[in-house]
Amino acid sequence: MKKYIILIIAFLFSALCLNVFGQTKSYPFEVLKTGKGKQSIIFIPGFASSGEVWKDTKIAFEKDFTCYTLTMSGFAGIQPQPNPSFENWKNGIAAYIKDNKIEKPLIIGHSMGGGLALAIAADYPDLIGKIVVVDALPCLAALSDPSFKSKENNDCSATVNQMTDMNETQFYDMQKQMMPRLLQDSSKLEIVVSWSVKSDRTTFGQMYCDFFNTDLRDKISTIKCPSLILLESYFINLKPAIETQYANLKTADFKYANKGLHFIMYDDKDWYLAQLNTFLKS
Known part of the structure; x- marks a missing residue:
């Protein structure tokens, strides 16, 4: 009996040490890994979106890419973490790439995810193979x-309070009213709102x-990798202003969608997948 007690104590001590000293590193996101290709793609969704927004893109490319x-x-619906910030999320994604030894991945980011792709490629120029x-x-x-000039130590409490003070119905109604300005495909409206x-x-x-x-306008000058910039159809009307913002990104290749709104992967899916396919093979 004494022998079994010693074994149990040893097991519990080993488990405790494993938990304290070998615990899995925490990142500011959840990851779904699929595919088996030698080259890797990292998909970063946009503001408040799920990784599910990339479902059709993954189906098209996961046979050839991890x-x-x-x-x-x-x-x-993903568990929040304390002190979220654009900077922390950028560094967290870069750390994940390094820790998992992902060799020169292609990053595809939508909306805020596209901003993160730009920031990662700018601050870690030797880490990334290509960005979209x-x-x-x-x-x-x-x-x-x-x-516009970024504010140092920007106080976001007013915006946070505005969001948290809404009840469920008010917040849902706000999102339901806003989303048709960003998404033309009505079949996807309810899932994006959710x-x-x-x-x-x-x-x-x-x-x-x-x-x-x-503000990444100056920072993007350090980006070395090929960069495909896919923009919604309306932005062709603002082309000078948009491409002025990107003036320091010397590797940029601009493409404007034929139709639709902000969620290009839904609203102009065939055009979008064709642009990606050409860029990945180039």
């Missing part, structure tokens, strides 16, 4: 105010405020 599909913490930015700008605020509704309100408010205060 795919890492992220859903950021606090979005679309799906309807994102280096500085969203500068589209309406070209002289991702927002399932998101943690504090994370929602903090990241909305933080991303709107982000």
Whole structure:
């Protein structure tokens, strides 16, 4: 009996040591890994979206690539983490690439995910093979105010309070009214709204405020890798202003969709997949 007690104590001590000293590193997102290709793609969804937004893209490419599909913490039902920020999320994705020895991945990011793709490629230029930015700008605020300057120590409490003070019905109605401005495919409307509704309100408010205060216009000058910039059809009317924002990204290749709105992967799916296929093979 004494022998078994000693074995149990040894087992429990080993489990404790494993938990304390060998615990899995925490990242500000959940990851779904699929596919078996030698080359890797990392998919970063946009603001408050689930990694499910990349479903059709993954189906098209996971037979040839290993795919890492992220859903950021606090979005679309994923458990939130303390102190979310654009900077922490950028560094968290870069750390995941390094820790898992993912060799020169292609990053595809939509909206805020496209901003993260730009920031990672700028701050870690030797880490990334290629980037695809799906309807994102280096500085969203500068589209309406070209002289915009980021605030240091930006206080996002007012935005967070505005989001958290809404009841469920008010928040749902807000998202339901806003989403048709971003998504033309009505069959996808309810699922995209549901991702927002399932998101943690504090994370929602903090990241909305933080991303709107982000300016990458100078930083993107350090990007070395090929960069495909896919933009919604309406942005052809704002081409000078948009491409001025991207002036420091010397590797940029701009393509404007034929139809649809912000969710290009839904609204102009065939065109979008054709652009990706050409870029991946180039």
